[in-house]
Amino acid sequence: MDGSLESVSGPGRVAGPEEGISTQELALAARNHGLPLEGLRYDVTPPGLHYVLVHYDIPAVDTTGWQLAVGGRVRTPLALDMAALRAYPAVTQRVTMECAGNGRARLSPRPVSQPWLVEAVGTAEWTGVPLRTLLAEAGVEPGSVEAVFTGADHGVERGVEQDYRRSLPLAVATGDWPEVLVAYAMNGQPLPPQHGYPLRLVVPGWYGMAHVKWLREVTVTDTPFTGFQQAVAYRLRQSADEPGEPVTRIAPRALMIPPGFPDFMSRERVVRPGFVALEGRAWSGYAPVERVEVTADGGETWTDADVGRQAPHPWAWASWRALWTAEPGRYVLSVRATDAEGRTQPLEQPWNRGGFANNLVQHVPVLCVSD
Template sequence: MTHQDADSRFPRGERLDESGRFTREELQLAFRNRGMPLEALRYPLTPTGMHYLLTHFDVPYVDAATWTLTVGGLVSKTLTLDIDAIRARPATTLAVTMECAGNGRALLTPRPASQPWLLEAVGTAEWTGTPLRGVLEDAGIDDGAVEVLFTGLDRGVQGDEVQSYQRSLSIDEATRPEVLLAYEMNGAPLEPQHGYPLRLLVPGWYGMTSVKWLERIELVAEPFTGFQMMDSYRYRQTSDEAGVPVDLIRVRALMAPPGIPDFYTRTRLVEAGPITLTGRAWAGRARIARVEVSTDGGAGWADATLEPALSPHAWRGWSFEWTSIPGHHTLSVRATDEGGNVQPIEQSWTISGVGNNMAQRVDVIVE
């Protein structure tokens, strides 16, 4: 299935060349869609302005004074809630690690043409909101409903279709207790780029599910088949396949690059001697069981020490003692979750570049 005609007004290459060079379109996306600099792995909670951010279209302007959320479709009673009504409901605060499904896309060969994340599309924040479940209970879900459809106020063109950003969830997933309608991030009202005044927050899932700038929630009788469900966010090798929907975050560990960086190449300079390597690991709804570090480019691996997880929905710190000796080294880290899923060393390739959780490599010069 493809949503793009050959005579598109907005041409989109399917795969980019292997020259190691990036297009201007990719660069534009890299500037709009902010990455978390990896030294921010030092913070258990990512400062708001360092959290990763993916905006498909533009950040919309929303006047909270006139904004309302509609909960409708196959319900007993359509609700229209303003932000005060939502804030007056029971509130929950959760530390949640969120990651973009496209994290690691730019490491793929060949490279799908889209947001070219290297490894920085992740962050953890404390989100405050009201459980979606209670709102759906108040509306009353009709028997014929099979999914909950979420519509944001962000509009644009993708795959040649003019669209509002829309994603759906099964009723089982949407009514899990940790799924929130969130209006605060790290103790402050959402900044505009994070979905002000209200966003969906679905812990454990890749970020595309946590629809920002929520405008409408609708109970529907058929599974939703819009662009954001059927195109980018599927695991598939060719555009002829239906593929498998992208859902929970795959296991990953990252390392805060040690030492100091060179400005342009970002190669790291490390002083010879003992050094503690640190980072964090996470995995959708599963717990992290193990983190291993290699200091020789992946030939040998040794266990890192794990810290407790920040919350059931957030990353877990790790550390590893290394005695570095002069020379060039490639450090690597990989995690295993309690389901036995091990982060791969090789790329995990799909047509749209989602779910590539291959292990990070960090080049260092020890002197």
């Protein structure tokens, strides 16, 4: 009987060519949940439909004693309870958040981890205190390079026991574009437990791993953070032995509300002949979405969709709409977004060992049946 942590906590791996989804992957899919794609119809995602990814357990939190510590290389360390945080001027931002592993389960070969298909996204109104306000009050020492964020969630991952912990470059942590928030409310309510109650970081434009939940500590450092979630996980690597590039901002993506109605088991879509409104959302963590195109013929021809204006909410998804004339037959609908910096979505899978930042276009099989 092997009683070591490694016996329950193996290394990262990629599934074999014929390997079905494992019970471990299914257990993650049953806990963590995606946005049912018809939920793209809401500008702001209702509670319970926003995607959730919890690395370990949702911590049991008693807020009577909860304090956020701001320390490390600062002149005046802070210890702020919830009342102190609420006393600062509040800022609200509408932010589209996406898991860095979105789309992983459709990759070939499949990285074995949380098996998202395409639905790990959501948009919420986050309210809190700008991080730069707190760091300015604490007074960052010259020569500092990063801020490290520690959550209360505790577990083991690839043999390493840890509290969830991530860092940001100091320029991002103290910047105002995006404005990083220490958030205590989601859609006007206290954070739900699974979204970080009582406090989480919100880093508009960045993948979800940066938005540290159940936030307990902010620590300013004069060396780059080399903890597990920064130096081991969330790297773009082709092989296990290279250091890889860090995962940061959200690559552009458009998603479609699957049209018509579904089959229960296959989730394939059925429409009737005639005009079918295709609608959905598109976003990029780099720049506003400038163009959305749809195809019904596997990418041979693309049609421009009408794109709604993001201006009042620069970090939230844009709506888009196109009209498709359906005739009896089988189709695979796809949609792709292009942002103002020219980034777009590939038609071939962008693969890396972690299955991160994969923004392959969505494929929506549709059957049009005769009236």
